[in-house]
Amino acid sequence: MITIDGTEHMHGSHKQVAMKIKHDIYKVFGIPVSIGWGQNKVVAKITMDLIGKKSGYAECSYDQIETLLWPHSVRDVWGIGGRYARRLNALGIYTLGQLAQKPLHVLRQEFGPAMGEQLYYHANGLDFSPVFVDPIMEARKGFSNGITFMTDYSWEDTKVVIHELSDLLAARLRSYHMAAFTVNLSMRYTNDYNGRRFSQSITLSSATNLSVHLFEACMTMNSKNEIPAPIRQISMSVTNVIHESEIQLDLFSWEEDEKQRALESALDKIVAKFGTTGIFRATSLTKAGTLQDRAKKIGGHYE
Template identity: 40%
Template sequence: MDYSLYPKNDVLCIDMRSFYASVEAVKRGLDPMKVMLAVVGDTSRPGSIVLAASPALKKKHGISNVSRFFELPNDPAIHIVQANMADYLHVSLQITRLLNSFAPKEAIHQYSVDEVWITVNGLEKLFGNRREIAVQIRDAILTDFGITSTIGIGDNKFLAKVVMDLHAKKIESGIAECTYEDVPNKLWPFSVEKIWGIGSRMKRNLHRLGITTLGQIAQFPLSHLKKHFGVMGEQLYWHAWGIDLSPVFGDFTKTTQESFGHGISLLRDYTKKEALTCILDLCEEACRRARTAKKAGRTIHLGIGYSSETGGGFSRSISIGTPTNITMEMHQVCVQLFNKFYDGYSKIRRVYVTLTNLTDDMDTQLDLFDERPKQKDIGYVMDTIRDRFGATAILRASSYTDAGIILDRSQKIGGHWAKSMEN
């Protein structure tokens, strides 16, 4: 492979180790790397997921981020903490501001709350070479926040991310580097499922072709990969050679909104009547987001998952003649889909709705003889009130029933408590 044909940048991928658990440990004056601490999504529910486990807890008891609250051992040395998403977001923002002291904001790409790419091209005279910059960032994060980080260094974002996952997390310094030329030795021997971007389904498909390592992908004919996997096959091939042409500078926050949807995994089984209330709340949230973006949708999607006793569910959509962002119009369509495809007896545990096939709201045709203009105005007025006084300032009466979900969701971020229940 002639790597001289491809861009070579100085990219760092930074991951905060056991981020949620580390934040909680620091808040309590504990050492994040030595204390046994578990962050639980909802400590009032035995089945709630363990969102983060400290390294010591993982090592001693084998607890992972897919464990459940009830699986935690009865060990008095374990600190069990209610998730506090507002704190984690605050610390994440503070760390990003720290990174901004090393590089301009257009060189920082926030991948998740605890992981970020930063491009450090041309900063040698200020901070040294890219490895020296990585050491300074690692030390600054530890000094300012008490949090241990691992850093991958690569010629592009893919190499930085993968070398961090495969190597940096396993060495004492927490810093590993991979250039184009290092790819055969540092990446090719690893199993495909260990490579960022390859999930279980792709792993099975690759295994059917006799491909088990990244090196075997690199040696597989590109034309055959494209035949089997289309565009994904081509990406697999170039990634196997360490080539990634995704931008390393720019406004990474701008994305094209293709749909507005909301979903929820319910804390208990819902009846048909309760599910319809839940659907209304979800439609309210989806349409509010669409109105904020000045968009309306022509296709409405409803998904229902049944409880584990019966399993199954359905996922159906329908397109309407006039694009909408009116809550009751969307809800009416969802009710039609529900009545048509619900089996009539199963308890319901998951619900999601989506408004897609979007168009600009101003493109919507209004009939002078119907009530749609008034309904649209009501929606925008309700949005204004909520923007000014809070998401729960004005609600439909059904939202106050036991089946309503908006009041509960208003206290959460990403499905987890925004503030600790002990606060």
């Protein structure tokens, strides 16, 4: 997201700026991009998703929201997943316009104050959050990654993906020179189980940025899982982070940890030079592996 307020005399209209960005990205990287323009982040994002991805560029001002965005299904709108869409449908809400016209108190009662207000205000094109954030402060909140499977995954298959996500999150922590105390694991079961979830968190005695520790934490959490059902979605996150210089060494494991840290740091250098497929676990070559498929995508989408 960028804002170009006050730059018209330098770069031209917002459409001219968008076309130049598209042209420059394609010229340098060979990647076609879609751009959406709006008078706030939410409108720009929804416009890009619903209209811009087909045409390459789309714009929507406040007075166009009703005609351009409201006719679209809530299932196609950013920020509304399948579970929320089903709950909205149960209330007779199928389009963004119907959501925008639903009384705020009804949405707050059904979805809670925070989510109810977000649904209402976003459907009406209202967003008061700033475009820019402090990247350092954002980084300190934690990191997360997840994936939705195209088919049902068994627990053994899912362990392959947890290894991949652990490697990815640990590498992201190290790239910011951070370490995390808390590891969070969430899994959504197949639709046959009505979208039920398993969600657990564990706080370690010492902060870490090593993949092996993140993976072990997930294995510990799953030992509490009493539903051996096929899995369709998994996400991992690390929170409660500190700078890696503040890590307290364990008297009994520090030597092994330092060896592991040297190994994972060496892997970071290889990945930085050759990409995520430059070196990876052999298990990622199995049918359950997702790393190679994700490496073909940009922002979660195929090139």
